[in-house]
Amino acid sequence: MxxxxxxxxxxxxxxxxxxxxxxxxxxxxxxxxxxxxxxxxxxxxxxxxxxxxxxxxxxxxxxxxxxxxxxxxxxxxxxxxxxxxxxxxxxxxxxxxxxxxxxxxxxxxxxxxxxxxxxxxxxxxxxxxxxxxxxxxxxxxxxxxxxxxxxxxxxxxxxxxxxxxxxxxxxxxxxxxxxxxxxxxxxxxxxxxxxxxxxxxxxxxxxxxxxxxxxxxxxxxxxxxxxxxxxxxxxxxxxxxxxxxxxxxxYNKSFPDGMSGPMTTYTAREIVETFVDGLGVDYNAGFYELDNYLHFWxxxxxxxxxxxxxxxxxxxxxxxxxxxxxxxxxxxxxxxxxxxxLPKCQPCSDAWQPYPSVYQTGDVVSFEGKNWRVNGGPLHGVAPMTEGHAHRYTELGTCQNYVAAR
Structure with a gap:
């Protein structure tokens, strides 16, 4: 299905x-x-x-x-x-x-x-x-x-x-x-x-x-x-x-090069310290053979x-x-x-509110998933992206509040 x-x-x-x-x-x-x-x-x-x-x-x-x-x-x-x-x-x-x-x-x-x-x-x-x-x-x-x-x-x-x-x-x-x-x-x-x-x-x-x-x-x-x-x-x-x-x-797994021997595990930290820093292996190689073991990461x-x-x-x-x-x-x-x-988004500022809310130059508001800075205040009743008023706001980028609202 x-x-x-x-x-x-x-x-x-x-x-x-x-x-x-x-x-x-x-x-x-x-x-x-x-x-x-x-x-x-x-x-x-x-x-x-x-x-x-x-x-x-x-x-x-x-x-x-x-x-x-x-x-x-x-x-x-x-x-x-x-x-x-x-x-x-x-x-x-x-x-x-x-x-x-x-x-x-x-x-x-x-x-x-x-x-x-x-x-x-x-x-x-x-x-x-x-x-x-x-x-x-x-x-x-x-x-x-x-x-x-x-x-x-x-x-x-x-x-x-x-x-x-x-x-x-x-x-x-x-x-x-x-x-x-x-x-x-x-x-x-x-x-x-x-x-x-x-x-x-x-x-x-x-x-x-x-x-x-x-x-x-x-x-x-x-x-x-x-x-x-x-x-x-x-x-x-x-x-x-x-x-x-x-x-x-x-974490990663290493296998014996043959039919006998246990599988072992290495953390990313151990891979870096043992192979990358310790032996000069390219981290992006993803593989190295050592002491009859095949190491993958x-x-x-x-x-x-x-x-x-x-x-x-x-x-x-x-x-x-x-x-x-x-x-x-x-x-x-x-x-x-x-x-x-996958960069983390910035937190959202307080949501834009219509009149009678008044915003001054430099205030930051969120609107439709983005933060916006007010360019020319005082400003009221004009939302970001309003036709003919684009110059009144500067878009600051996508925002997200990852902490649950309470």
């Missing part, structure tokens, strides 16, 4: 620079990053104050854990959540809590427990002034075949969350790629979720018969999006593109390619797993490469 793909943006921007297209269409991309709250995160510590809110539009705190009765274990998240909200909201960055995670048990909950979970998630979001709730359900009893009962559990959870949360708070769902797990995600999730986060990675791994290649190679991603096969469980065949963000991993060039595809084809943006894992210092950050293609 194909959902509408909203690919008309690609036609509209033909021949234009992306910056011009965004200004024309009032498109503000979403650049979202997961922030893990457990001890000893891969990539090392990353202080809340160092979160790049100049590039991130949303921070997704991972995780709140559901108990079998629908109560929440938030001990890890509670250590950071309020500091993250304070830092992020001060810099026009939204914050969500993600419930679940890999290996987390949802199936032990009965219908009443799931109702309790919805109530507790809504209360947590309101208590901590959050901008939404993300559901990361990766718990299935069967794989590689449809499971309509368990797919329905997740669908109903998302549906009930959307019905229970205030309209200005978002509900999102993380969807796994590939036919093994991806087949379990109900095709109607986007009827209730505001956004689908497509985990476009882990196409290779430690299982027998896995290809030895980068687990988020562009060939896997692009083929799944443009020429999707059933096995790919591509988001373009299941979900509305305009509601679906593309996942970019900041996400490159700055690759994240630019993925980000440009998102911008060109009507997707709302990208999300990152996971922020601790990026390089440190002033160079080789994958987030910087993303920001070059």
């Amino acid at each position: 194909f959902k509408k793909t909203c690919l008309t943006l690609a036609v509209a921007i033909s021949g234009l620079s992306m910056q011009a297209a965004w200004a024309q269409d009032s498109f503000c991309p979403r650049v979202e990053g997961f922030y893990s709250t457990w001890d000893y995160p891969a990539g090392g510590q990353l202080d809340v104050q160092d979160l790049a809110t100049d590039k991130l539009t949303h921070i997704i705190v991972a995780f709140a854990y559901p108990n079998a009765d629908g109560t929440l274990n938030t001990l890890e998240a509670d250590r950071y959540i309020d500091d993250i909200v304070a830092h992020a909201h001060a810099n026009n960055t939204g914050v969500m809590i993600s419930v679940g995670g890999a290996g987390v048990d949802f199936l032990s909950m009965d219908e009443q427990a799931r109702a309790n979970l919805v109530k507790n998630l809504v209360a947590y979001a309101e208590l901590h002034n959050l901008d939404g709730i993300d559901v990361d359900w990766e718990d299935w009893s069967t794989y590689n075949q449809p499971n309509p009962v368990e797919s329905g559990y997740l669908l109903n959870l998302v549906k009930d969350l959307r019905a229970s949360l205030p309209a200005h708070l978002e509900v999102s769902v993380d969807v796994q790629a590939g036919g093994w797990s991806g087949i379990n995600f109900h095709p109607d999730l986007d009827d209730h979720a505001d956004y689908i986060r497509f985990m476009a990675y882990d196409y290779t791994g430690g299982w027998g018969g896995s290809p030895k290649n980068h687990h988020a190679a562009w060939s896997y991603i692009h083929d799944g999006l443009v020429n999707p096969a059933q096995w790919s469980q591509s988001m373009i065949t299941k979900y509305d593109v305009s509601k679906t963000s593309l996942g970019i991993p900041f 996400e490159t700055p060039e690759l994240v630019r390619t993925k980000s440009q595809f998102v911008a060109d084809n009507g997707y709302p943006g990208i999300f990152i797993w996971e922020l601790h894992q990026d390089a440190r210092g002033d160079k080789n950050k994958l987030l910087d490469a993303i920001g070059e293609v």
